[in-house]
Amino acid sequence: MIAITNSRIFDSVNKSIIENKVIIIKENLIEKIIPKEEFESKKYKTVIDANGKTIMPGMIDCHLHTAMFNCMTFHNFRVAQWEIRPELQQMYSLFHAQMCFDMGFTTLRDLGLATSRGLLTAEICAVRDSIDLGLFPGPRMLVAGWSHITGSHLDLIMPRAAIRPKDSTADGPYELRKQTRENLRTGVDVVKTCASGGGGTDKEEPDIINMTQEEINAIVDEAHNFHKIAAVHCFTPNAQKMSVKAGADTIEHMVFTDNEALQMIVDSGTYVTPTLSHRTDHAIDIRRNIGTPEFTLKKMKKIQPYAFETFQKMRDKGVNIAMGTDLGFDPEMGTNAKELEIYVDLGMDNAEALQTTTINAARAIKLDKIIGSIEVGKIADLIMVNGQPDKDVKILQKKENIEIVMKEGKIEVDRRDGNNKSALSVVPGDWKIPDYL
Secondary structure (H helix, E strand, C coil), X not given: CEEEECCEEEXXXXXXXXXXXXEEEECCEEEEEEEHHHCCHHHCXXXXXXXXXXXEECEXXXXXXXXXXXXXXXXXXXXXXXXXXXXXHHHHHHHHHHHHHCCCEEEEEECCCEECCEECHHHHHHHHHHHHCCCCCXXXXXXXXXXXXXXXXXXXXXXXXXXXXCCCCCCCHHHHHHHHHXXXXXXXXXXXXXXXXXXXXXXXXXXXXXXXXXXXXXXXXXXXXXXXXXXXXXXXHHHHHHHHHHCCCEEEECCXXXXXXXXXXXXXXXXXXXCCHHHCHHHHHHXXXXXXXXXXXXXXXXXXHHHHHHHHHHHHHCCEECCCCCECCCCCCCCCCHHHHHHXXXXXXXXXXXXXXXXXXXXXXXXXXXXXXXXXXXXXXXXXXXXXXXXCXXXXXXXXXXXXXXXXXXXXEECCCCCCECCCCCCCCCCCCCCCC
C-alpha cells in the first residue's frame, strides 16, 4: 500500500483544498483518506511525503489528435502526410500520448484522424490497447472513430485532390449507420462526427452545413445503441442546435453561437470542449511555419475573437465546460495545460479552470464514477505538483513542477529529488524530424 502525507489535496468536486489528511492507496484504488493523527507509517510499504505540495487528480484532455503530424515531431504536415506510412504514424501517436502523460495528463480522449490511406481508427485503438496491456507507459485513452459525409470538414483535413479510400466517408443515414457500426466493431470508445465547417482546413467556410438532421440523428443513435459517447464538431449555432436535438454527449469547439443555442445546451446539460489552444496567435504562427495555406491562416485569425467571446458567453450562461485542446498539427504536444491559462485569462478563476480538466472532463466522457476527483473508491490517478495550481494554473506548464504522475496506483513519472523517471524514452528535442526538406 501507498500513503501520501503532508499534502494540499485539491477537491475538484467542491473546488477547495483539503489539508491535514493522508491518502491511502491500495493496489489501483484510493482506499481511504484519513486524518493525519490516525496515520501509522509502519503499516505502509511506501510513504510519499508531499512536503506541502499539491495532490490533484490526473488531468484529462477531452479533445486532441495524437496521430496528427505535430509541430514537435514533423517539419511540414503537408509533406508528412504523403511521406509517412500509417505504421510509423501509429508509433508517433503513442509517442505524442506519452508526451501528454509525462506532463500529468493521465486520460486523453483522442478524436481520431483520416489519412490518404483511410481512417486510422484501428491503429489508434491498438495504441490504446498496448498501453492498457502494460506494454508501454502512457495515459488512459478513449479513441474515436469518424462517421462523416463526403466533403465534410473532417474529410477536408486531407487535400481536396487526395484520393480517398472508398469507405473513408459515407452519405445518408443508413450509410452513416454502417460506417458507425464498422468503427464500433473496430473497438472505438467514441463516435466523432461534424455538423459544420471548421477552421483549420483550406478553402472551406466555417458556416457550411455538414449533414442533415436525419444523418446526425442516425450517428448519435448508433453510438448510444452501443453505449458509446457521441462527440460532434460544431462551429455554428445551427450545428449546435442540431447536435442537441440529436442527443450528442459533447459539443466540440463552439466558435459562433446565439442565445437560443446556448439555452438549449444549458437545458440539455451537454458538455462543451472549447479547444482554445488551437485559436491562439502562437498556434497560428506554428501553422504558418509548418506549411499551412494562406487561406487557412487568414480564416484562423478571423475566427479567433469569436471563439474567445463565445467561451465567455458559455461560462456566463452556465454551460458545462470540459477541457479540450485540439492538439494536433499545433500547438506542441505536451503543452495541454496552457489551455487552462486561456480559460483564466477569459474570466475563470484558477480552481474553476482546474475543474474543467478534472471532474468536469470526467463527467463529459462518462468516467466520473472512477476518475476526475480524489475520493474513496476511485482509481488512483494522481499528480503531485510543486506549487499551488488552484491559485495559478500556469504552474502546470513547467515539467519540473509535475513531480509525480501516478496512474492506477503506480508511479509512472517521478521527478522528486534523486529520481529521474519519465514516460518518454528520449529527451525532448533529441529525436530526428522524418520529413525535413
